[in-house]
Amino acid sequence: MAERSFATEVRQLRHGAGTTLHVEGILAVTKALLQSGVAYVGGYQGAPISHLMDVLGDAHDILDELDVYFENSASEATAAAMLGASVHYPLRGAVTFKSTVGLNVASDALANLASGGVTGGALVILGEDYGEGSSIMQERSHAFAMKSQMWLLDPRPNLTAIVEAVESGFELSEVSNTPVLLQLRLRSCHLHGAFVAKDNVRPPMTVTDAIENPRRELDRIVLPPASFRHEREKIDQRLPAALDFIRERGLNEVFGAGEADIGIIVQGGLYNTLNRALELLGCSDPYGRTRIPLYVMNVTYPVVDTEIVEFCADKRAVLLLEEGQPDYIEQNLNTILRRAEVAAALHGKDLLPMAGEYTASAVTRGVHAFLSRYLPEVLAGEPALLLPESDPRSPFAERVDPQAVQARPPGLCTGCPERPIFSALKLAERETGAHHISADIGCHLFSINEPFNLGATTMGYGLGSAGAAALNSKDADRRTIAIMGDGGFWHNGLTSGVGNAVFNDNDQLLVVVDNAYSAATGGQDLLSSAADHPRRSTGHAIEKAVRGIGVKWTRTVTDTYRVGELRDLFVRALTTKEPGPKVIVAQSECQLNRQRRERPRTNKAIKEGKRVVRERFGVDAETCTGDHACIRISGCPSLTLAANPDPMRTDPVATVTDTCVGCGVCGANAHAASLCPSFHRTDVVVNPTLRDRVLARIRTAWIAVLSAPVERRAAKYEVA
Amino acid sequence: MSNRQPTPRPITIAILAMGGEGGGVLADWIVAVAETAGYTAQSTSVAGVAQRTGATVYYVELFPTPTTDLPEGGRAEPILALFPTPGEVDIVIASELMEAGRAIQRGFCTPDRTALIASTHRVYAITERIAMGDGRVDGDLLLDAAHRGARRFVGADFLELAGQAGSVISASLFGALAGTGELPFDRERFEDAVRASGKGVESSLAAFALGYDAARQPPPRPARPRTAGGGPVAVTIGSRPPEDPAVVAATAEERRRRALADTDPGRLVGPALRDRAARVADFPEAARSMALHGCERTAVYQNPSYTDRYLDRVARVGALERDPRGEARLTAETARHTALWMCYQDTIQVGLQKIRRRRIEDIRERARTEPGQPMQVREYLHPQLEEITDTLPARLGGPLSRSALFGRLVARLTRNGMVVNTTGVVGYTMLWTMAAMRPLRPRSGRYGREQVAIDAWLDLVVETAASDYALACEIVECRRVVKGYGDTYRHGSESFAVLLDAARELRGRDDAATVLAGLTSAALADEDGTALRAAVAASGTESARTA
Structure with missing residues (x-):
């Protein structure tokens, strides 16, 4: 799905x-x-x-x-x-x-x-x-x-x-x-x-x-x-x-012919950006009525030499807008113009950036440079972005402390089943020491960033295992780790990675992250998806494929949220004497897809009056000492900071926001990494049964009896 | 060329949001409103497909249908851009305060042109969250930039408003956009776009209405100029309101406490501590409120005579205060850190914290349970061998901590942690029993060690205060590196020991306080002590123990 x-x-x-x-x-x-x-x-x-x-x-x-x-x-x-x-x-x-x-x-x-x-x-x-x-x-x-x-x-x-x-x-x-x-x-x-x-x-x-x-x-x-x-x-x-x-068929277009003795040649995809730049410089309008002749290449290969020669023949100078490098088109145009002995000067990467996206700013600056040189009288507008950054009217003048705006790279989602895998790996490495980790393409590549800082290379989709192929030595006292997603595994990783490792007797540990979908690309089904698909054949287990190709040491973990067990398994895989590749298939469903599937069902059950238990995690602000070790081992977006309610402490405490989906990874991490005792899970019973109610009464009564003296004692010392 | 008519220009709107926040929905709604009003609308984004939490920009251009004939020589439809051009954006909508800062930094939001609609809540970036101390960016800096960096700033906590309506932030921001009147469409048309989208219409419209009204209120202003550095912020009582209601409440509470601490300190503690409270009159004014917190805390933690011991310790340092009429930093920080250290988090204390009535009530409130609705709270506990033996009387705990058999037993029971149901009969009783071991605490191994260490630390403070007041303050405050439990606690304690050694060596140097402050920051910079080791090496206190 x-x-x-x-x-x-x-x-x-x-x-x-x-x-x-x-x-x-x-x-x-x-x-x-x-x-x-x-x-x-x-x-x-x-x-x-x-x-x-x-x-x-x-x-x-x-x-x-x-x-x-x-x-x-x-x-x-x-x-x-x-x-x-x-x-x-x-x-x-x-x-x-x-x-x-x-x-x-x-x-x-x-x-x-x-x-x-x-x-x-x-x-x-x-x-x-x-x-x-x-x-x-x-x-x-x-x-x-x-x-x-x-x-x-x-x-x-x-x-x-x-x-x-x-x-x-x-x-x-x-x-x-x-x-x-x-x-x-x-x-x-x-x-x-x-x-x-x-x-x-x-x-x-x-x-x-x-x-x-x-x-x-x-x-x-x-x-x-x-x-x-x-x-x-x-x-x-x-x-x-x-x-x-x-x-x-006129696939390429010419506008503003005869308006001036200079011109601009542009890749079709950049046309709108160019027109906006010309508008800002006072040389065009929103309907593209331009004062500068334009040749729009909706076909960028092959270049139609006769059209180029025709467009440039009566021009003093021409500017080419070609995004990215090398400047293939510019080289091509130079050849065409020289062969045809057209005198027009050709500008391109000399006035525009050689590398990088041709944004509105980049194009406006380049076109402005070109027009100021050849036809300054048409420049009727001077957009603020042309001003130097030191000018207070510049849009880039410093109006916000650069330290106050920090990078926000994409990361693993709330409840992502891959998060506990990397927490476990981080914990395993505390016991075994660091390893070379070859990463792959997919959500799991976010593990290279904070807070996990795992992974050294990414050589291509499904190439996580192959990326560590050379780092295979019988003399080394530790092995390499490779990571692959289920998407990459079926794309080519089974043969390029696993098969290769078996054949070359590679000692690596390969972790296949099996979240039941090609999750990074939007949750498409694939061979090993658990879901029944009406038009595709699914349910082909990765472990079976791995064994079929000759791997002897392989384990499938069906619940990656059990961080402690996964850590122990990693340690075993990293220390076993068994030769050949070790493959761990770490299975847990992509949480986004799971939520999409489960949420409507839960809501329906609640509406129908059925008993549903809503789970979420929390942190006791009193017990939390504000060290944030839990965040450094998880990075979950729901696990964030709150001002410390304790007037004696200054550092912010950890807190779990309402976006928590109750996956349990923070609790499991608290256990596996011996973090603080402030994590708790709250189970709220919606549509309680008679049994729930009776049990709740008994518990409440018992707790009231025990807590009375505790509260009485505290009341002697505390003000309410 | 001279016969050109001036043509209208597009309305340009940039939306800065984080992946998964509904920025795309907001862009779709804006497009829908414009299209029903006869505008040509174009929206683009660079959203990745599934990646969440990354900063994302959506961009919309709206172009009015010309009332006269189309100009000759041009295209049949307007050519709209795919990028926001710096300096040329009419409206910026930011789903969070730092994203508003990003819009200003990237030049999308400019003071000559842009109406900035921003939610003033913070979603902390990962770099802010993983800091060992307080890595949060000062929200006031961002709020200040929002005021100065836009032609018009409309700000409110639109996430909170959306939550009140049981909806998502895109709905309240859409309402705010309508409320600003920056777009030439009436409210009805905006609401029709929400209705037409067909999902969660009622709650979306409620959030829309709250956003609409909020946009007509003046935006919050920065609370106060803040000093650089991550240290404790002195509470200044300003006339401008701070943005966060929790901060407003905390400021008011602190003001009340300070007044009371001077006039009637007994009212800030329970009845059994009133006589002790009177002793804070000997402390500088600025330290009294903190010392009263300490009284309350030490008494609950152990007993009133433990409070006496606390007050003696603070008084000993307070006698050397150089700034009694001002901030009284040495006394106030000693009052803070001595209380926190004396009330170290052992299993007895954690047990007590878990079973307190107000905690369970807080959790019920946060979980939004209705009265009488069954709820259970399960604790994720992971007691370590030394935490157990440390709680036991020294004569029992010592041998047990050396017993391999006992060690294996604990490891087996706790390797994968334990989950305790505090709201159940068994779980509650267990935690209650733990808390009830309080009278045994003074006989535990850890209690003895901690008291010796506290006095050694205060000895150093007292010895230093006479000659170097600033260094003494830093010695007190470097205690903040000790936090957490398990490995984190162990690492903090090691860092603390290194800092005290360095402090001893630094005495007599002119830059001693600055150097120690730098070492303290280094201790909080990473988890493995690399930064601290480097800083110690650079500070010229080589003989200090390495972390």
């Missing part, structure tokens, strides 16, 4: 021609796929396109009606290989994943796909995770487009433009027999806007038709000598066909 349900939103996918849809970017993309007659869709979830997978998952009724095949791929490589269905058949297919990490995983399949070429339109929708809020290394998809020769679309961040890019992307792919990458930047995926819908189109050939009428063409298969011909074909036939299509 995914974190967010799109069951309501997907109804919009049924709307026909002429309806204006007010939706999020990912829903617009789905609608565009259906309008394009797509025959099959796949992909692997990951921000920012996780929700695209969730939308498709929730849209199965509509997909079924249109005979569109959809699957949740095992990895990006699987998704890319799916596009093999478009090699011989005129099937339109689309896959989606997060870039650039997804392209890394998929590039083997994509390179083969691009070499042989496609018959049906093949579209890869990339969620470009770059800039603010990104969780991955900062690289460009552009490199992949160039190296395998796949066309790269970068549409303006506008739903109509995005929908059109999907439709023209399929056509471009078909006329040039080349797979097409459609890049959606982080903010475009979460963009809410509006567009006018068209009717959905049933694919002219369905997957079923293709299966029943198999075809093969030998020269489309990547094997010599065909592979040598493919490279030539890319240059002699596919590229010219693509350039013709892009030109004829």
Whole structure:
């Protein structure tokens, strides 16, 4: 069950021609796929396109009606290989994943796909995770487009433009027999806007038709000598066909032609930011009526040289806005302009930052520098962000003590079952000493930060175990630890990590965090999910897979909240003489998903008058001495600070807020780490039974008897 | 180019929230309001999918439908930006006070333009929470920045208001947005957007209404200028109200106590301690209230003669007070730390704290139970071998602590801790019995050791006070490094011993007090003593014991 349900939103996918849809970017993309007659869709979830997978998952009724095949791929490589269905058949297919990490995983399949070429339109929708809020290394998809020769679309961040890019992307792919990458930047995926819908189109050939009428063409298969011909074909036939299509269809746009003898060339995805910068500088308006000629590259690869030459021919100078590095497009333009002997000066990374996101500030500064040099008379506005920071009118003038604003990195959620795993590991290391810990991708990577400070490297999804492969020595007196999530395990970790460790007789301890979902990407089900899924096969235990591949020492922990037991197990795994990899599968359900499932049930039970026990934890302010050791071993967002109610003590006490879900980890930590006795659990009985009431009476009476003398004595010394 | 008509500009709104707080819902509501009013609305975010608690920015632009024909040569729809531009944001909504500070720091909120709507509660960042002492950022700094960094500041505890209505903060903030009148839409339209979203409508509307009204009240002002450093803050009685009701109450209470401590100290303690209370008249004014707390606490902890011993100890140091008419730091802090040390947290004391009536009542209140509703309180206890043997009479505890058999027995019983139901007959009786061992405490091993150590510490204070008052104060205050239980307590005690050794060596040096204060901070900087070891090495007191 995914974190967010799109069951309501997907109804919009049924709307026909002429309806204006007010939706999020990912829903617009789905609608565009259906309008394009797509025959099959796949992909692997990951921000920012996780929700695209969730939308498709929730849209199965509509997909079924249109005979569109959809699957949740095992990895990006699987998704890319799916596009093999478009090699011989005129099937339109689309896959989606997060870039650039997804392209890394998929590039083997994509390179083969691009070499042989496609018959049906093949579209890869990339969620470009770059800039603010990104969780991955900062690289460009552009490199992949160039190296395998796949066309790269970068549409303006506008739903109509995005929908059109999907439709023209399929056509471009078909006329040039080349797979097409459609890049959606982080903010475009979460963009809410509006567009006018068209009717959905049933694919002219369905997957079923293709299966029943198999075809093969030998020269489309990547094997010599065909592979040598493919490279030539890319240059002699596919590229010219693509350039013709892009030109004829006007996929790239020119605005403000003839307004000035200078111009700006911009990637489509940056167009809105550029227009805002021009507005602030007094050179454009909200409808894009610009005083500066613009060439908007909605296709950033290939660069259409004739269009560039035409745009630059009558200009003194041109500025290129190209986000990220290396400056592939700038290098390309320089070659084009030089070959064509166009005199216009080309500016780009000399006036704009070489690295980093092109935010409104960065673009406004760069454009201002360019215009001040070549056409200062058009500058009618001077936004405050151009002022030096020392100017009190600058938005960046210091108005708040920098010490008072501290970083707030994402962390594990309240009740996360991974928190006790890291608490236990931290405690185990107190007994065994520190180890090299190789981390992986997933929520558990937050353990590298405070308060756990565990983990040294993260080499890629599912590569937690492989990342420690070299640190395997028979002479060492301790072993390495590797961590992997269930998502990474099924993505590739079983083979790249566990299988490799068995084969190479690696002595490492591998901890597989099994929270029953691909939790970091929004709670999608996977092979080992416990839930029954109507359309997928689940319940395949990780321990079985691990044993099947040859691991002898393996334990499954079904309740990670028992910190003390888990700590002891870690110590055993780190000290056992048993050779080969040691695998601990630490199972507990993702608390967010659990709450989503349980809360409605509990509320229903309460309404029906059934007995329900509500649990939450608390800290006695009197017993707490304000040392915060409990926070340092847990970091739970619900466990925070409160002013010390004791007038004699000055440091704040620990406190548990109302957001506590009663997971019990703070109590377990208090036990396992011998913390203070101030933790307690409160069980409130809702809809008590007769037994509850009678028992409560007896207890109250007994306590009243015993407490009377205690309170009488205290009253002698205390004032009420 | 000259025939351009001035076109309207978009209304720009940035929402700074933490993942999982409903910033997205708030953005959706704003979009819905605007769209029903015929605006073009665009919202974006960089929210990760599932990660919670991280700082997140949502951004909304609203563009009015033009009343005249669209200008020629432009696009059919306005081009809206995806980033908040520093200096160009009309409204900033911050779900928490530090996030408001972040909006100002990032230039989204500026004094010439921005209406800032911020909840004044604090959700502490992890760096604030894990500090061993008080790592909290001074909220007044943030509140002050909010006043100075915005064209208009609307502030209230919107989380609390949402809680009152049984709803979430996005609803009360949405109400506040409506209440500011910064957007050209009427209240009805805002409420319709909540109704249309269809979930928890009633409670959302109630929170909306509270937020709406709160936005029309003046925002809280910083309470007081605060001194740097993490030490105890002297209570100053200012005319401007502090933001936190708990602080307001505490300030008022302290004011009342100080007045009473001068005029009628007997009213600040129970009837059996009235005669002892009279003794505080010998102390400087500023230390009396604290000493009375100490009287009360030592008597409950042990008995009135223990209080006599407490007062003797404070009087001994108080005689050397250099600043009796001012803050009387030496006496007041001695009164504080001596009482806390004398009432060390042993199993008898914890047992007593657990069974007190007001504690159970507090817990009932926090859990929002109705009268008569069954509730149970389960304690997570983990008594350690030395904690048990320390409580027993020295003659019994000593041999037991050396007995391997007893050690194994305790370890087996407590390795995974014990859970005691204080609200049950057995559990309560057990804790009651523990508390009832109070008369045996003076014969326990730990009691003897603690009294010797307390006197040794005070000896050092007294010896130092005559020549170096500031250093004596620091020696008193460095006791604050001893906190917690188990390993934390052991580590604190080791640090304390290092600090006292250093203090002895520092005597006679001009910078002694400053150096010791620095060492105390270093002792609180980490859990393994690395910072303290480095600071000791740097301080030139090498011969001090290493932590």
